[in-house]
Amino acid sequence: MDFAASLSLVAPEILLSTAGLVLLLVAAWAGDGASRAISIASVAVLAACAFMVAPALCSGAMGPDTVAFSGQFRADAFASFAKLLIYAAGGAALIVAPAFFERVHAMRAEYPVLILFAVLGMGLMVSASDLLTLYIGLELNSLAAYVLAAFLRDDERSAEAGLKYFVLGALASGILLFGMSLTYGFTGTTSFEGIRAALSGTISMGALFGAIFMLAGLSFKIAAVPFHMWTPDVYEGAPTPVTTFFATAPKVAAVALSMRVTLDAFGGQVAAWQQIVIFAALASVIVGALGAIGQTNIKRLLAYSSINNVGFILIGLAAATPQGASAMLVYLAIYIAMSVGGFVAVLMLKDADGAPVEGIAEIAGLSRHRKVLAACLAMVMFSLAGIPPLFGFWGKFVVFQAAVQAGLVPLAAIGIAASVIGAFYYLKVVKVMYFDEPANVAVGKSDWAHQALLAIAALFISPLGYLLTRWLGALADKAAAALFLAA
Amino acid sequence: MIQVLAFYLFATLVIASAVFVIMSRNPVHSVLWLIVAFFNAAGLMVLVGAEFIAMLLVIVYVGAVAVLFLFVVMMLDIDFAELRAGFIRNFPLGIAIALVLVAELVLGIGAERAGALKLGTPDGTAAPLMDRSNIEAIGALLYSRYLFLFESAGIILLVAMIGAIVLTHRERSDTRRQNISKQVKRRPDEATINVKPEVGKGVQL
Numbered sequence: 001m002d003f004a005a006s007l008s009l010v011a012p013e014i015l016l017s018t019a020g021l022v023l024l025l026v027a028a029w030a031g032d033g034a035s036r037a038i039s040i041a042s043v044a045v046l047a048a049c050a051f052m053v054a055p056a057l058c059s060g061a062m063g064p065d066t067v068a069f070s071g072q073f074r075a076d077a078f079a080s081f082a083k084l085l086i087y088a089a090g091g092a093a094l095i096v097a098p099a100f101f102e103r104v105h106a107m108r109a110e111y112p113v114l115i116l117f118a119v120l121g122m123g124l125m126v127s128a129s130d131l132l133t134l135y136i137g138l139e140l141n142s143l144a145a146y147v148l149a150a151f152l153r154d155d156e157r158s159a160e161a162g163l164k165y166f167v168l169g170a171l172a173s174g175i176l177l178f179g180m181s182l183t184y185g186f187t188g189t190t191s192f193e194g195i196r197a198a199l200s201g202t203i204s205m206g207a208l209f210g211a212i213f214m215l216a217g218l219s220f221k222i223a224a225v226p227f228h229m230w231t232p233d234v235y236e237g238a239p240t241p242v243t244t245f246f247a248t249a250p251k252v253a254a255v256a257l258s259m260r261v262t263l264d265a266f267g268g269q270v271a272a273w274q275q276i277v278i279f280a281a282l283a284s285v286i287v288g289a290l291g292a293i294g295q296t297n298i299k300r301l302l303a304y305s306s307i308n309n310v311g312f313i314l315i316g317l318a319a320a321t322p323q324g325a326s327a328m329l330v331y332l333a334i335y336i337a338m339s340v341g342g343f344v345a346v347l348m349l350k351d352a353d354g355a356p357v358e359g360i361a362e363i364a365g366l367s368r369h370r371k372v373l374a375a376c377l378a379m380v381m382f383s384l385a386g387i388p389p390l391f392g393f394w395g396k397f398v399v400f401q402a403a404v405q406a407g408l409v410p411l412a413a414i415g416i417a418a419s420v421i422g423a424f425y426y427l428k429v430v431k432v433m434y435f436d437e438p439a440n441v442a443v444g445k446s447d448w449a450h451q452a453l454l455a456i457a458a459l460f461i462s463p464l465g466y467l468l469t470r471w472l473g474a475l476a477d478k479a480a481a482a483l484f485l486a487a
Numbered sequence: 488m489i490q491v492l493a494f495y496l497f498a499t500l501v502i503a504s505a506v507f508v509i510m511s512r513n514p515v516h517s518v519l520w521l522i523v524a525f526f527n528a529a530g531l532m533v534l535v536g537a538e539f540i541a542m543l544l545v546i547v548y549v550g551a552v553a554v555l556f557l558f559v560v561m562m563l564d565i566d567f568a569e570l571r572a573g574f575i576r577n578f579p580l581g582i583a584i585a586l587v588l589v590a591e592l593v594l595g596i597g598a599e600r601a602g603a604l605k606l607g608t609p610d611g612t613a614a615p616l617m618d619r620s621n622i623e624a625i626g627a628l629l630y631s632r633y634l635f636l637f638e639s640a641g642i643i644l645l646v647a648m649i650g651a652i653v654l655t656h657r658e659r660s661d662t663r664r665q666n667i668s669k670q671v672k673r674r675p676d677e678a679t680i681n682v683k684p685e686v687g688k689g690v691q692l
Contacts, residue, residue: 006635010635017642020642021645024649068635069632069634069635069636070612070632072633072635072636073635108653110649110652110653113649114646114649114650114653117642117645117646117649120642121643124639132633132636133636133639136636136639136640136643137639139643140639140642140643140646143643143646143647143650144646144650146650147646147649147650147653147654150654151653153653153654162654184607185606185607186605186606186607187607188606188607188608188609188610189607189609189610189612191610194610198607204604204605206604206606
């Protein structure tokens with residue numbers, strides 16, 4: 001593959017980095033006053049990138065034509081699917097930010113630039129077919145994320161979240177790198193294809209160690225149990241628009257990356273990692289459900305909910321089949337909509353002065369004075385709980401279906417049981433909003449951009465979403481086929 | 488022969504200066520000994536034919552990291568005597584960990600020598616170029632095969648820089664900053680005034 005062809009495959013990445021650099025210069029000259037304009041430009045850039053990657057997904061691109069830079073980068077249908085979700089989530093994080101930060105005079109022109117670079121890093125992650133690309137993408141994303149978590153630097157909780165995320169993230173990167181160096185040592189190559197070829201037959205103890213350490217590092221990034229401890233603190237402390245971003249885009253990127261590593265690089269050694277993934281899936285589902293019960297802060301509750309959801313996604317990975325991979329992608333798409341909806345609804349909870357309201361007790365009786373908002377939040381909660389008429393049910397259904405087809409009936413059964421536990425705390429929020437004495441705290445008006453985003457997310461997870469199942473399923477099947485052909 | 492002599496010279500000096508790093512009372516001296524250790528390690532790298540790593544050691548570690556250490560040591564008020572007390576208390580634990588690590592190294596290398604541990608065979612993408620120095624070989628790989636990743640790594644450094652500025656830079660009102668354009672624009676007639684003070688009275692400005 002010649003150089004020009006490689007460059008044309010990374011065109012979205014080139015556009016993102018050029019736009020990031022240009023907007024950084026604009027930010028430097030025009031100052032923080034231009035942050036709204038820069039945010040709008042960044043959303044336009046993300047939309048343009050989405051149009052650039054969409055054709056590869058629609059045509060189901062796969063095979064050697066999608067490989068750039070001698071096997072380091074893969075722009076196939078799978079990568080395109082994940083990138084579309086990432087761009088959408090990044091766009092949402094850009095749209096909700098100005099209204100939130102401007103109230104505390106903390107909207108800075110660097111925010112959209114950092115989001116763009118984080119999105120660029122995530123694009124590299126989902127396209128990685130080499131350990132080096134994997135690591136560079138991951139670090140680019142993480143480094144931008146650490147700064148974003150501490151973006152409200154005068155706020156103690158935000159600074160704490162940034163520091164905590166940085167220290168634990170650096171530790172996870174170290175574990176991941178250790179695993180990568182072991183894998184390289186025992187296979188002699190950094191490309192996923194080469195690792196797969198070198199690991200045919202029985203896997204050596206050293207390579208197994210490498211695989212386990214890499215999985216541990218990646219579980220940190222997707223916040224799967226037992227590497228989830230940072231999630232509630234970081235989600236609670238980070239500014240809410242940044243939390244919206246953390247709960248969506250990096251999750252997609254890290255899950256897609258884990259799929260590439262397990263199903264492609266270690267795809268010939270399913271038995272070696274399957275039990276680990278099964279354990280992480282079950283532990284995440286159960287810890288996520290139980291941990292959320294005692295929470296009084298709605299952001300912490302949604303953090304546990306995201307741990308819980310990652311568990312359901314990993315059930316699809318444990319199946320290690322194309323159906324499982326396709327189910328994971330469908331679940332991810334629905335999960336993004338639910339998370340964006342949930343966090344935007346939280347952003348819209350404000351008191352009379354416009355200060356954010358985060359306590360669950362403070363939204364008591366919300367249905368009395370903010371009817372539409374309460375209805376949307378209730379819909380998000382029902383959908384997260386997987387109650388049938390809403391679209392959240394469909395994601396859980398396809399994942400369990402894939403697990404049962406792969407013969408993992410006990411796993412699916414425990415998952416379903418745990419989702420009943422999870423339903424308890426989702427319903428508790430609904431109960432507080434509809435049946436408790438009104439606290440009359442969250443009475444503030446909200447921004448039209450927030451309302452529009454919440455409306456889109458709510459429409460997607462409403463029963464109308466089922467009109468999309470055939471189309472979404474077909475796209476996810478194409479993406480999963482590309483992933484398994486690469487493997 | 489001369490190589491063996493050079494090896495023993497550099498190796499002795501690395502170990503000796505490393506010992507001085509942890510033994511010297513003055514932390515600034517420790518950092519200076521660390522610089523000596525880096526230089527001698529660079530010498531060892533030249534001996535094994537890795538001149539690129541030798542240069543990196545000198546440029547990055549001596550030029551940047553050591554100077555950074557020196558700044559930190561001089562700017563921060565750290566009570567090193569207290570730190571040292573902890574060092575002596577935890578000394579047995581440190582020795583135990585070191586022994587474990589040495590045992591792991593011996594076991595690992597022993598297993599590899601005995602054939603119980605099979606490393607992978609390199610796939611050859613990073614094989615050295617014939618008749619070229621390793622600086623040229625690394626350059627040839629970095630700017631052709633790994634160009635894309637090399638450029639992406641540049642973006643990571645840029646993000647790190649943006650992050651440092653976003654988190655620490657702020658306009659301070661309590662300091663007087665130099666405004667060069669204001670200084671340049673100033674005319675002589677604004678800067679000087681003529682007064683004729685009366686005898687016995689001061690000047691009112």
